[in-house]
Amino acid sequence: MAAPIDWQLATVTAVRDETPSVRSLTLALPAWAGHRPGQHVDLRLTAEDGYSVERSYSIASEPERNGEIDITVERIPDGEVSPFLHEIVAPGDRLEVRGPIGGYFVWESTLDGPLFLVGGGSGVVPLMAMLRHRARSGSGATGRAVARLLFSCRGPDEAIYRTELDALAAADPDLEVAYTFTRVQPPGWTGYARRVDRAMLAEVLEPLGAEARTYICGPTALVEVAANALVGLGLAPDRVRTERFGPSGT
Amino acid sequence: MDVDDPAAERMLDGNAVAGTLSAVFGGDVTLTPGCCAHCGAVNMVGAMRAWVGGPGSVLRCPACDGVVLRVVTTPRGTLVDVRGATYLRFERG
Numbered sequence: 001m002a003a004p005i006d007w008q009l010a011t012v013t014a015v016r017d018e019t020p021s022v023r024s025l026t027l028a029l030p031a032w033a034g035h036r037p038g039q040h041v042d043l044r045l046t047a048e049d050g051y052s053v054e055r056s057y058s059i060a061s062e063p064e065r066n067g068e069i070d071i072t073v074e075r076i077p078d079g080e081v082s083p084f085l086h087e088i089v090a091p092g093d094r095l096e097v098r099g100p101i102g103g104y105f106v107w108e109s110t111l112d113g114p115l116f117l118v119g120g121g122s123g124v125v126p127l128m129a130m131l132r133h134r135a136r137s138g139s140g141a142t143g144r145a146v147a148r149l150l151f152s153c154r155g156p157d158e159a160i161y162r163t164e165l166d167a168l169a170a171a172d173p174d175l176e177v178a179y180t181f182t183r184v185q186p187p188g189w190t191g192y193a194r195r196v197d198r199a200m201l202a203e204v205l206e207p208l209g210a211e212a213r214t215y216i217c218g219p220t221a222l223v224e225v226a227a228n229a230l231v232g233l234g235l236a237p238d239r240v241r242t243e244r245f246g247p248s249g250t
Numbered sequence: 251m252d253v254d255d256p257a258a259e260r261m262l263d264g265n266a267v268a269g270t271l272s273a274v275f276g277g278d279v280t281l282t283p284g285c286c287a288h289c290g291a292v293n294m295v296g297a298m299r300a301w302v303g304g305p306g307s308v309l310r311c312p313a314c315d316g317v318v319l320r321v322v323t324t325p326r327g328t329l330v331d332v333r334g335a336t337y338l339r340f341e342r343g
Contacts, residue, residue, distance in 0.1 A: 005272050042269040056266060102268040104280035104296025220261055241296075244262045 007044065008032075010097040012089055013068065018160045022122060023086050024060060024072045027097060035063050037129040038106040038215065038243075041071065041099030045081060055081045058125040058217070058243075059100065062132035072160065074122040105243045107215055109137035113239075114208035115147040118196065118226045120218025121158070123245060124151055127217060128161050131175070135168055146174045150204045152196050152222060155184030178204050196222055198229035210234040217243040264298040267307045270321055271295065274328055285336040288316030295319075295338075 010027035017023050039059055046052040061070040075086045089095070107115060107130045115134070117127040127149060138144055153159045159179060169177045180192030180200065192200055205212060214235055216226045223244045230240050264271075268280045275282075280296030291313035298318060301308040306322030311334075320331035332338075 005269070005277075040265075040268075054269075056269065098269055101272060101278065102265045102280045102296065103278045104263070104265050104268075104294060242263055243265055245266075 005098050005101060007096050007098045009094050012091050012093045012095065014091060015089070018072060019158050021075045021158070022072060022160050023075070024070050025085065025089065026061075026068055026070050027095065028068045029097065030067065032067055032069070033100070034066075035059055035069065035100035036103070036106045036108055037063065037133040038126045039100040039102050039129075040126070041069070041097050042101060043071075043081070044096040044098070045084065046096070053080050056101070058129070060125045060128050060132075062129060062136055064133065064136045072122065072125045072128075105215060105217070105241050107133075107213060109134055109143075109145065111145075111213060113145065114212040115145045116205055116208050116212040116214045117147065117149040118152075118201070118214070118216040118218070118222075119149065120152045120196070120222040121154075122160060123216075123218030123222070123243070124149075124160055125217075126243060127215060128165075130215065131165070131168060134175075135172070144172070144174055146208060148175070148204055148208060149177045150180070150196065150201070151177060152180045152182060152218065155181050156186050157184075196226055198225075198232065201226060201229050202233055205230070205233065205235075210236075212239070214240045215243075216240065218245070220244040260301065260303055262300040262302055264295040264300050264309055266300045266302055267309065267321065268296070270307060270323070270328075274321065274330055279338070282338050282340060284318060284338045286311035286314060286316055286318055287334050287336045289314035290336070 008031045010029045012025055013028045014026040040056045042054050042056050044052055044054045057071040059069050060072045073082050073085045076082045119127045165177045169175045182195050185193050214230055216223050223242045227240050227242050231237050265280050271279050282295050283292050284295055285292045291311055293312055299310040299312055309319040311318050316334055318334040322329045
């Protein structure tokens, strides 16, 4: 067990819009001990009257970057924290951050076996940290894990990181990204166009086999369906790691 | 998850309270195995079911749904109710 994790002050150094409702923030952290892909941070906002509120956000960036992390935040219209992060925060602002947190939902390139990622909406964020880390960890015969991402979103405009994901997959024969667009499909779309189900999971998982290490992150209902289906398909329960973020995130 | 239960939508993983628990236990406990006092199942804290919407957080056993841990932070400190856990095993090293 590691040492206790203290709060520290992070400085916002960049903001970037990923989709109309999703924004990434780069946080500079002078006392950052480094993280592992899949971990999250707690962020604390405190009002002048002392009222404070905490939220957890997955780290989107790979640990190979030193002294800074990216978090990616979906704007929840009636939320207490995400509208502030979207509308008020600007480069130069400081935020209280505690982390990195959680050793359970973690994948590192030193782990053996194929990698199967299933993400729904902004649930793709910790999976992106894993894929960015994987991309930095050598290639081909030097042993990059064969990997597949199944990414469920309402439509192509809401597919966070889509340009980067497609570029990663195009440059890497051992990585494939499959999208399912559940509500809006682009013209001529031949891919999946329904909610994640057992048949879809079986198809995408098939080339990886039952030894795949699996990480599922998204709304609770998606995680529940996917985890149960994958265990039913023969994956060992302790190789199926889940991270639920409730009905719509925070 | 019982899909007919609207509350089931709010269920999270033990990972979701990892920050609070790390402050209580002095480090990350998501990989720490805990034994459910109700049914005897042993699961890592990160694999337990977390309910975080109330005044505190509740961790339930993924096997039997029994309450394993409850954590409430008040102005005077943090209360941890461990009646539902037979043990937590902190690995050496």
